[in-house]
Amino acid sequence: MFLVAVDMVLMATVAKAVVHLDFKDEKQLQTALEALKPEMDAPVTRRANVSFQKQGTFLVLQVEAADTVALRATLNAFLRWIASALNVMKLIEEL
Numbered sequence: 674m675f676l677v678a679v680d681m682v683l684m685a686t687v688a689k690a691v692v693h694l695d696f697k698d699e700k701q702l703q704t705a706l707e708a709l710k711p712e713m714d715a716p717v718t719r720r721a722n723v724s725f726q727k728q729g730t731f732l733v734l735q736v737e738a739a740d741t742v743a744l745r746a747t748l749n750a751f752l753r754w755i756a757s758a759l760n761v762m763k764l765i766e767e768l
Contacts, residue, residue, distance in 0.1 A: 688744040692734040694755065701762060702732055708758040712751070721747040 696702040706725065713723065720743035726733040734751060738744035 688738045688741045690736045690748055694732045696730045702730055705755055705758045717750055
């Protein structure tokens with residue numbers, strides 16, 4: 674997985690980021706999405722909204738937040754959860 678692009682915009686009171694992550698295949702992407710489902714169902718904060726889109730083997734993570742602090746915290750949380758899911762998948766493959 675590697676980071677393809679990050680677009681960040683700060684407008685008045687809204688901060689937005691779009692992150693494109695490339696997975697090795699559709700199965701890995703789908704597994705990561707399933708691992709993130711509980712986090713999507715119970716948002717970390719009301720100050721940020723998160724959405725995902727699948728584009729081939731890319732996961733497009735979109736975060737809109739009330740301020741840059743909420744944006745950074747939300748991005749960090751989701752990127753760590755994605756990294757953790759990938760680490761678990763890697764360990765399972767090595768068994």
